Amino acid sequence: MNFSVRSNSGIDVWEIKNKDSQSASGRVFKPFFKESKGARAFAYSSSSFVYGSNTEVKVFNLNYELQYTIPRSRSHVIKFSPKGTFLIVYEIFVSTKESPNSPNLFFYEAETGKELISFAMKKHSEWEPHISNDESVLAIMLAGDVHFYEIANGTFTKSSQKLSGKVGSFSLSPGLSTHVALYLQSAKGSPSMARLFKYPNLDLPIASKSFSKADKVEIFFNKKGNGCLIMTSNDVDSTGASYYGKQALHFLATNGDSFSVPLKAEGPMHNVAWSPKSNQFIVVYGYEPAHATLFNMKCDVVFDFGTGIRNCVYWNDFGNLVLFGAFGNLRGDIEVWDVNKKVQVSSSLATDTTLLEWAPSGDLYLTATTTPRLRQANGFKIWHYSGALLYELMWPDKQELYELTWQKYNEGFWKEPIISAKKVEGIQSSQPQASAKKYVPPNIRLLGEEAANSSIQPPPQGPIPGLPPGYTSAKQSKKPSNKPRNKPAQASQPNEGSPQKPSSQPKQQQKPRPQSNQVQATGDKEVSDKPQINYEDKKKVSAIRKKLKDIKILQEKQEKGEKLDKNQLKKVESKGDLIKELAALKLS
Known part of the structure; x- marks a missing residue:
């Protein structure tokens, strides 16, 4: 079984030879084919391997013998049609006075390299x-x-x-x-x-x-x-x-x-993925720890995977194993489940993962830390579904790993793996591991260590990053109150956890006391009212949200492999400061 690696040193094709499937030492991982620097994109069909350099596109058979070249020097994405009949090359659109509508999407006959048709695709979001x-x-x-x-x-x-x-x-x-x-x-x-x-x-x-x-x-x-x-x-x-x-x-x-x-839970929808068997799908959703639910074709719940630290879902090619990952701004937790038996098979940790892909054999998967998403600690790891780390290769400092992909095989070449509880021997990662402390939601974390270790459930409204737990927006605060009108609020009794006693003072109209932004632990654990945002602050909040939206678009471009200029990179780096500023405005 082969996989290809694209880095700033060129293209490497690796092979995995399996002598003993129950141990890492029983598998051999080694590169056997290398091409020079300047690789821009690559792809597999079931019969060919192709990559684009700064000068041309090269097409090989699966013995990695060169078949022909295509004079395209700016390939941004390379892919094959479903049956591998057509080779598709996409370049970023460039308009000049001489060629304002120059084509940048090309279809070739995969067997010969003959150009068949081309299109001018001006919008990157619509090229495919x-x-x-x-x-x-x-x-x-x-x-x-x-x-x-x-x-x-x-x-x-x-x-x-x-x-x-x-x-x-x-x-x-x-x-x-x-x-x-x-x-x-x-x-x-x-x-x-x-x-x-x-x-x-x-x-x-x-x-x-x-x-x-x-x-x-x-x-x-x-x-x-x-x-x-x-x-x-x-x-x-x-x-x-x-x-x-x-x-x-x-x-x-x-x-x-x-x-x-x-x-069944409020919060963002992180990921959606169909089973390869086409009869079920999984949704990962809600505030962390997030829910994961399996649905059928009638959108009925088949199984609930409970909550966990996760925001991604990946099925293997046979639909008998599913992997949940916690990537991006999460630490890299991985869970693998046996879908047929509805039991968790393993858990592991792959910090700073930016790419994950199941092997076509269905029993292995690779994780990688790649540029431009992360420019430090680039490298890849090969794992067994049981959680055993089988191989690891880290790139030296200032060297960049861009992309990895498995070789494609005809359907039916691999047989569905039998899921076993038998332990597979792995190796120890050379990378520092993140803390294995239990995850505590921010709105419970603020109540102190005792509450964090208890079974206190968070409020249904998820926390807004940087804001106090239970924060309500200006629109939410306008909802009618259930409290009786024309009655002054009673002052809370300090240092007591019991309900307050009625005041013996005569009733009179009182000025409302300024509310603290801290959580007040009263007997019934209610959260205090939150401050309103004035008009000028609302304008600032709106401007910051627009900047965050622009940054989100730039980050999506980065994930697609587009290079950002210095000003754009500076905008992306300002995200943390903007979020802090947004939080400060809503607390003022």
Whole structure:
């Protein structure tokens, strides 16, 4: 089993030879093929390996013998069509006076390197073409509309069919029949809409779902193409209930079903992933410790994985193992579960993970720390599903690791692994490990060590980073109170945990006392009222939120491999200061 590594020293292809599957020493990990510096992108099909350098694109067979080259020097992404018939090369769009509409998306015949068709894709967010599993239909976004091409014998013929309107995003289904999922933005007061069509009948949708306007929409088809999930996100929650904005998840099926996926906890939706068997999906959601729930095709709950420190989910290729990860701003906890038996198989820790990918054999996975997401402690690790670390390689300082991927194999080449409780011998990581202390939510942490070690449950509203627990927005504070009106608030008794006694003083109108930002531990553990934000501070808060939104866009570009200039990098580095400033404004 092979995998490829792209770094600032070039391309390396590694092989894993398996002598004894029950020990790390029984596996041999070694590179056997190397190419020079300047690698920009790479990809596998089931019969070819290709990478782009600063001068050309090179295509090899799986014996790593050079087949041909293509004179493209700015390849940003390289991919193959579903059956490997077409090689697709995408470059960042560059407009010049001489060539204002120069093409930057190219389709080649994978076997010969012959150019077949090209497109000028000016928006990076819309460049990716969608090809049906049988490679008979191409769908692509051009000038705001979805256009279709019929493919036969290497010829692309433009279809008269297209989808127009305020198209926000779309996706073409895998599977035996071709379906198109489409997101239409709201216009003139009408709601936003997700629709599902069967190609080429694009006049009447077979399923649809309406919802409020979304800033971002992601579409996830299952492997069979008979169901898709629509995740909608708004950067700002207009109700003021959440610092993280507002999200929702909808389901559309080719049999006409449409549902909203019910989630039992408030908070952000971290990740969604279909089982490779196409009959179930998992959602990771809620404030940390986050929930993970398994749903069926009717959006009924099949199994609840409970709560844990997690924000990512990865299925192996067979759907019998699922991995939950805690990456990004979390420390790198990993849980692996046996989906059939509904039991956790292992737990481990892979700090600073920016990339994770299951091996095609289904029993191993790799984790890596890569540039540009993290520029220090770059390296990769190979793990067994039992939690055993089998191999580790760290890059020297000032050297950069960019990307890793496993070689692709024809379906059926690997057999589904049998999940065993038998211990596999591993190695000790050379990297320092994070603290293994139990996670304590911030709103419990502030109550002290005794509360942190108790079974106190956090309030249902999740904490806003940098703000006191139980913080309510200005909009929330306007909700009517259940307390009797025209009665003065009674002063709390210091140093007592029992309920307060009625005051013997005559009732009179009192000026409200300024409220503290600290949690007051009264007998019934109520949290005090929070301060309001004045008009000038609201303007500052709005400006900071806009800056944070811009930074989020820049970070997404970084994750896609785009290089940022000095000013953009400076903006990203200012995120922490902006969050602190936002917290200070809301506390003032």
